Amino acid sequence: MTVTTPTSTPPSEHGDPALVASGMTKSFFGNTVLADLDLTLRAGEVHGLVGENGAGKSTLMKMLAGVHTPDSGTIVVGGEQVSFGHPVQAQRAGVATVFQEFNLLLERTIAENIWLGREPRRFGRVGPVDTARMRRDTDELLAGLGVSGLKASTLVRSLSVAEQQIVEIAKAVSFDATVIQMDEPTAALADHEVELLYGIIERLTERGVAILYVSHRLKEVFHLCRTITVLKDGRHVATRPVEELTEAELVRLMVGRPLTTYFPEKPVDVEVGEVRLALDGVGNGYVDGVSLEVRAGEIVGLAGLQGSGRTELLETVFGVHAVARGTVSLDGRPISVRSPRQGVRARLAFITEDRKAKGLALNQxxxxxxxxxxxxxxxxxxxxxxxxxxxxxxxxxxxxxxxxxxxxxxxxxxxxxxxxxxxxxxxPLVVLMDEPTRGIDVGAKHRVYELMRELTRQGVAVLMVSSELPEVIGMSDRILVMRDGRLAGELPAGSSEESVLAMATGAAEDAA
Structure with missing residues (x-):
């Protein structure tokens, strides 16, 4: 799959208002989560919406999407005041939303997912589904987004996360949307997949679509957005052109205080101790011949592209997958971990990538x-x-x-x-962290980073997987890079993003 990057000129500096929300207010159980918010989205503009978790971003998006009804406030789309009591009403008005959790049917095709409930019929509303037309329309949608390599007849189950994201965007576009909201669209994407999304967003803005972009990744907010709105505690803090902001200033607006160092420095009183976790030639159906060491008081970052085996390696250490060959040792003694329960008994902690599905009992x-x-x-x-x-x-x-x-x-x-x-x-003796800061705000990220450093002070060994290269580089004492289920090599702390990517993609070996 490829996405063709457009080369035409960008839209005018100030497009007409595509959506104007005024006085948006919402309370739950007597607790005001959004108070008197005004927001204007302009045609052809990517408008960033940032703030800590709990700032009110999701509540605003759900009101604009018709999921929640505002207690007060008005919404104007294309110059006409609208009122949404259901998501379908928002979609019909041209406001589409791509939520962080995909809403796709895995056993149906791309075309069936895009046109679900709106399938074209051969003989009016009661006739059989016109499958050929539905697939043609889907191919036209994907071509309009600059996407090649995806077929309308492909089952969604076989798609990568990035490809599923494209299907969600295509579904949004199919409603003739003039406004598209995107909630953490790159949270589950590897760096090379993010570039595909950027190309699609550029095409949409060139067609005059207004995009409300929510992300905790400040680097991409500055890269994509022309205007940024900051929320804190349900209230509007600032709306400014991106050129008037620095990352440090944006963080201060979001959290209400400066974060002097985004990544905490390694404590001077922490000494790296003996080898706490050791793998020697570990392999199974997911990883192959992996040997590594993590010492007490050390954070080792595990980098690599999506599908390189990073998560599977952590799951193997923890007992989710069996070790078919090789050995795992803890404090110099070989251990046999055949289940997560045995992993816990060995005092291994595993912070999973998907906290909602695997890390928590949400109704408890x-x-x-x-x-x-x-x-x-x-x-x-x-x-x-x-x-x-x-x-x-x-x-x-x-x-x-x-x-x-x-x-x-x-x-x-x-x-x-x-x-x-x-x-x-x-x-725990060893903490295995898989994307420990995915989908959380900068303030919460900073607290997680501080905790990681506190754990090393206590002699805990930390093995961390992250798709955010600044995080890997900023927090790791050493960086291990995986490719195709194997360790491709090791890099020292402070290595450049380019060197990590070169090792992850094999470009370093090709150059050698």
């Missing part, structure tokens, strides 16, 4: 989630963990009404902190 309380692992595997420690947990959660700056609050009602950043708290309860 904060306390039940944080005590779940220790209660199941180390029941004798439960009483002590229960006594310690309020202090742990306070140290992590978890914002919640009480320990009895259901996790599903927390922001993404606070949910991630609850995941961290549950693993701290087992007093």
């Amino acid at each position: 309380s904060i306390l039940d989630n944080t005590l779940g692992v220790v209660r199941s595997v180390f029941p004798r420690r439960t009483a002590q963990a229960r006594r310690d947990m309020p202090g742990v959660l306070s140290n992590l700056d978890v914002a919640a009404a009480s320990l009895g609050q259901e996790v599903q009602f927390l922001s993404g950043g606070n949910q991630q902190k609850v995941v961290l708290a549950r693993w701290l309860s087992i007093d």
Whole structure:
């Protein structure tokens, strides 16, 4: 699959307003989550919406998408005032939304997903589906986005995450959308896939589509957006042209204070100790012949492209996948971890990539989630963990009404902190982190980074997978790079993004 990057001139500097929201206010259970917000999106413009988790971004997007009804406020689209009581009404008015969690049917084709519920019929509304026309229309949509290599008849299950993202965007465009909202569209994409998305966004803006772009990745916000709006605690903080902002200023507006160092420096009092985790020739159906060491007090970053085997390696260490050959050692002793339960007994902690599906019980309380692992595997420690947990959660700056609050009602950043708290309860020797800051705001990221450094001070070994190269470079004491299920090599701390990508893609070997 490729995306052709357009070469025509960009749209005019100031397009006409495509959507104007005024006085948007919303409360849940007496708690105001968005207060009197004004927002103008202009044709042909990418408008960034940023703020910490809980700032009100998702609530605003859902009101514009027809998921929530505002308590007060007005929405004008294309010069006409509209009112949405259902997402279908928003779509018919030309406002489409691509949410972070895809809404696709995996066992249906690309064409069937795009036209679901709106399939063209041969003989009016009651006739059979005109499959040929539906596929032609789909191919035209994809061609209009500059996408080649995707076929309308392909099952969605066989697509990569980036390709599924394109299907969601094509579905949005199929409604003749004049406004498209994108919620963390690159959260699950590798760097080379992000470039494909950029090309599609450029094509959409050249056609006059207004895009509301929500992302915690400030680098891409500055790269894509012409205007940035900042929210904090449900209120409007600032709306400025991107050229009037620096990254440091934007962070200050978002969190209300300057973050003097985005990535905390390695503590001077931390000395790297003996080898805590060692792999020698580990292989199975997912990874092949991997040998590595992580020492006490050390953060080792694991970089690589999507599908390189990074997540699968962590899952193998933790016991999700069996070790077919090779050995895993902990503190110099070979261990046999055949299940996650055995991984926990060995005092291995695994912070999964998908906290909602694999890391949390969303309909349970904060306390039940944080005590779940220790209660199941180390029941004798439960009483002590229960006594310690309020202090742990306070140290992590978890914002919640009480320990009895259901996790599903927390922001993404606070949910991630609850995941961290549950693993701290087992007093881990090794922490395996898979995309530990995905989808959380800069303030929460900074707290996660501080916790990682605190763990190294306690002698914990950290093995971290991240698709964000600045994060890998900024937090790692050493960088290991994977390619095709194998270790491609090692780079020192502070290496350039170019050198990491060259090793991940094999370009370094080709050059040699």
